Amino acid sequence: MTVTLADVAKACGLSPSTVSRALSDPGRVSAQTRDKVARVAREMGYTPNRVARSLSMGRTGTIGLIVPDVANPFFPPIIKAVQARAARKDLVVVLADTDERAADELDRARVLSKQVDGLIMVSPRSPEPRIAEIGRLGPTVFVNRRVPEHPSVLIDNADGMRQAVEHLVALGHRHIGYLAGPRRSWSNQQRHAAITEACAQLGAELVTFGPFEPQVQAGVQAADLLQGSPATAVIAYDDLIALGVMARMSERGLSVGRDLSVMGIDDSPLSGMAYPTLTSIHVPGAEAGATAVDLLLDVLDGLHGEPPPPLVELETYLVVRSSTGPAPRR
Amino acid sequence: MTVTLADVAKACGLSPSTVSRALSDPGRVSAQTRDKVARVAREMGYTPNRVARSLSMGRTGTIGLIVPDVANPFFPPIIKAVQARAARKDLVVVLADTDERAADELDRARVLSKQVDGLIMVSPRSPEPRIAEIGRLGPTVFVNRRVPEHPSVLIDNADGMRQAVEHLVALGHRHIGYLAGPRRSWSNQQRHAAITEACAQLGAELVTFGPFEPQVQAGVQAADLLQGSPATAVIAYDDLIALGVMARMSERGLSVGRDLSVMGIDDSPLSGMAYPTLTSIHVPGAEAGATAVDLLLDVLDGLHGEPPPPLVELETYLVVRSSTGPAPRR
DNA sequence: CTGAAAGCGCTTACAG
DNA sequence: CTGAAAGCGCTTACAG
Numbered sequence: 235m236t237v238t239l240a241d242v243a244k245a246c247g248l249s250p251s252t253v254s255r256a257l258s259d260p261g262r263v264s265a266q267t268r269d270k271v272a273r274v275a276r277e278m279g280y281t282p283n284r285v286a287r288s289l290s291m292g293r294t295g296t297i298g299l300i301v302p303d304v305a306n307p308f309f310p311p312i313i314k315a316v317q318a319r320a321a322r323k324d325l326v327v328v329l330a331d332t333d334e335r336a337a338d339e340l341d342r343a344r345v346l347s348k349q350v351d352g353l354i355m356v357s358p359r360s361p362e363p364r365i366a367e368i369g370r371l372g373p374t375v376f377v378n379r380r381v382p383e384h385p386s387v388l389i390d391n392a393d394g395m396r397q398a399v400e401h402l403v404a405l406g407h408r409h410i411g412y413l414a415g416p417r418r419s420w421s422n423q424q425r426h427a428a429i430t431e432a433c434a435q436l437g438a439e440l441v442t443f444g445p446f447e448p449q450v451q452a453g454v455q456a457a458d459l460l461q462g463s464p465a466t467a468v469i470a471y472d473d474l475i476a477l478g479v480m481a482r483m484s485e486r487g488l489s490v491g492r493d494l495s496v497m498g499i500d501d502s503p504l505s506g507m508a509y510p511t512l513t514s515i516h517v518p519g520a521e522a523g524a525t526a527v528d529l530l531l532d533v534l535d536g537l538h539g540e541p542p543p544p545l546v547e548l549e550t551y552l553v554v555r556s557s558t559g560p561a562p563r564r
Numbered sequence: 565m566t567v568t569l570a571d572v573a574k575a576c577g578l579s580p581s582t583v584s585r586a587l588s589d590p591g592r593v594s595a596q597t598r599d600k601v602a603r604v605a606r607e608m609g610y611t612p613n614r615v616a617r618s619l620s621m622g623r624t625g626t627i628g629l630i631v632p633d634v635a636n637p638f639f640p641p642i643i644k645a646v647q648a649r650a651a652r653k654d655l656v657v658v659l660a661d662t663d664e665r666a667a668d669e670l671d672r673a674r675v676l677s678k679q680v681d682g683l684i685m686v687s688p689r690s691p692e693p694r695i696a697e698i699g700r701l702g703p704t705v706f707v708n709r710r711v712p713e714h715p716s717v718l719i720d721n722a723d724g725m726r727q728a729v730e731h732l733v734a735l736g737h738r739h740i741g742y743l744a745g746p747r748r749s750w751s752n753q754q755r756h757a758a759i760t761e762a763c764a765q766l767g768a769e770l771v772t773f774g775p776f777e778p779q780v781q782a783g784v785q786a787a788d789l790l791q792g793s794p795a796t797a798v799i800a801y802d803d804l805i806a807l808g809v810m811a812r813m814s815e816r817g818l819s820v821g822r823d824l825s826v827m828g829i830d831d832s833p834l835s836g837m838a839y840p841t842l843t844s845i846h847v848p849g850a851e852a853g854a855t856a857v858d859l860l861l862d863v864l865d866g867l868h869g870e871p872p873p874p875l876v877e878l879e880t881y882l883v884v885r886s887s888t889g890p891a892p893r894r
Numbered sequence: 895c896t897g898a899a900a901g902c903g904c905t906t907a908c909a910g
Numbered sequence: 911c912t913g914a915a916a917g918c919g920c921t922t923a924c925a926g
Contacts, residue, residue, distance in 0.1 A: 251899095
């Protein structure tokens with residue numbers, strides 16, 4: 235019922251080989267053949283069977299994308315970017331969401347790796363050894379995690395963090411709180427380190443709370459922990475936690491930006507939606523996604539030469555909105 | 565380099581046929597054979613090539629999922645649910661995001677349809693005829709859109725809408741605004757119709773504004789249009805628009821819930837994150853996603869009999885939070 | 895430029 | 911219960 239290469243060949247009075255060439259590498263057949271095949275194929279409504287092609291070519295035209303949580307607003311822009319970039323390169327993307335369960339990552343990666351040309355692991359939560367195992371499944375690029383011997387797209391938190399602390403210090407804040415993310419998060423470690431350094435350099439006192447899950451609810455909880463603290467400003471591991479803090483403060487009748495300055499990280503679409511709007515550190519998720527696709531393609535195409543795995547580092551910067559303001563007088 | 569069925573067969577001293585059976589239908593071989601094959605396969609690290617299997621079986625074990633916008637918080641829960649349900653059934657899901665461009669839907673569907681067993685189209689924006697064409701590409705289930713001759717998962721807006729209007733009327737609101745979604749949105753039509761009916765029955769005056777894009781920014785714009793209106797409460801096409809309205813009102817120094825009651829639709833995770841928290845009509849996105857997978861599987865498995873295409877209708881209900889309150893005295 | 899042949903790695907009637 | 915054979919629909923050296 236569905237028309238195959240052989241059907242087209244028969245209709246043209248040509249061999250399947252020739253039809254195949256006419257369609258995929260028109261330069262290698264006569265102009266006459268090319269035109270005829272093109273016409274007949276169109277008339278018959280022929281569309282190549284990608285599965286068959288995959289089998290004989292050893293390439294599926296598919297890449298796998300694994301993220302911790304589609305519902306966390308940090309990831310959708312990445313997913314969109316990967317998807318868009320892949321589509322432009324005629325690739326299709328299969329998606330898996332691990333629901334923030336680190337233990338599921340390897341499993342999902344195993345399944346996907348069998349039907350894709352390569353994998354993009356975004357913010358993987360697995361411990362070191364398991365990450366290495368994932369890397370061995372096939373061509374893999376990591377986003378937001380440095381993995382030895384593998385191409386990775388990293389976020390350089392240093393600049394953004396420094397700008398953030400500078401901003402707060404300039405506003406008169408001397409005691410800054412950091413609401414830590416989960417321990418399994420690689421970027422939490424990076425962020426904590428960067429902020430610690432920035433505070434040391436700029437003469438601010440740092441107090442750390444947490445760890446907290448990257449969810450609004452955790453921020454609500456964090457807000458209450460802040461009560462006895464001298465911190466007049468807090469930087470949250472991500473925007474979700476920051477939003478939770480804001481919501482809770484408002485609920486308690488406190489003014490965010492006056493009584494307490496709150497800053498998020500990610501600059502997710504949410505930041506502009508909150509009220510007051512959330513000052514946040516921009517993390518270029520979309521660029522990271524697109525870059526990851528490019529890197530993966532490089533690996534797939536250049537399977538021969540083994541150049542040192544590329545490591546792209548993307549920059550962060552502060553976006554000031556309304557949730558941060560002058561330190562309150564004491 | 566990668567071990568195949570044939571390798572395992574040779575190592576076992578059996579034919580590939582037998583090894584294939586031992587692995588996929590153990591009941592059809594001797595216990596001894598079964599055990600041996602299982603052991604050897606494991607030892608050799610054999611994993612079946614899914615592409616080859618797909619080609620010979622005519623099933624890819626993959627389903628396609630097309631959504632308008634991954635970044636719209638209404639869709640992630642659906643995506644997660646589809647993904648989770650599919651994973652449990654040993655299916656992998658390939659995702660496409662059309663960026664709210666109705667014109668891209670058919671194209672993306674065409675590409676995907678060639679490498680999946682079936683398609684799930686969520687809230688498709690294409691006009692009628694093009695939707696029909698998509699339906700002809702292969703087994704397809706539609707979510708949030710009624711398509712003749714095709715299984716669909718629909719959202720029954722009537723209950724939720726009625727509850728919403730009842731709630732507002734009970735609070736003393738007599739003039740209600742509806743901030744319409746885009747014309748291409750099927751559910752916008754449904755919602756508009758349902759709210760119109762509810763208002764008529766409950767004796768409230770309805771004023772419609774829009775259409776607006778499902779984005780926060782559009783809500784900001786809508787808030788200003790409300791200025792001269794007698795409406796003391798508004799129901800927005802979706803939570804994003806509602807949030808925009810809220811943000812803008814707060815910016816203008818007005819109190820949401822007092823000066824103006826605002827209600828969203830979708831009850832997306834966002835609703836609980838806003839301040840004040842957003843009263844919204846719950847739309848069971850996750851259930852819809854899971855149901856869609858089940859329906860699709862039914863179609864795929866029962867290709868023989870042609871029972872009338874199932875049409876599942878999911879209910880909506882009101883979730884009262886803090887953005888709605890008594891009508892202000894005039 | 896074109897064709898016959900082999901191969902990609904599995905599955906599945908058909909015999910035995 | 912097991913095997914030989916054909917087939918899924920394409921691609922690609924190898925000849926000519």
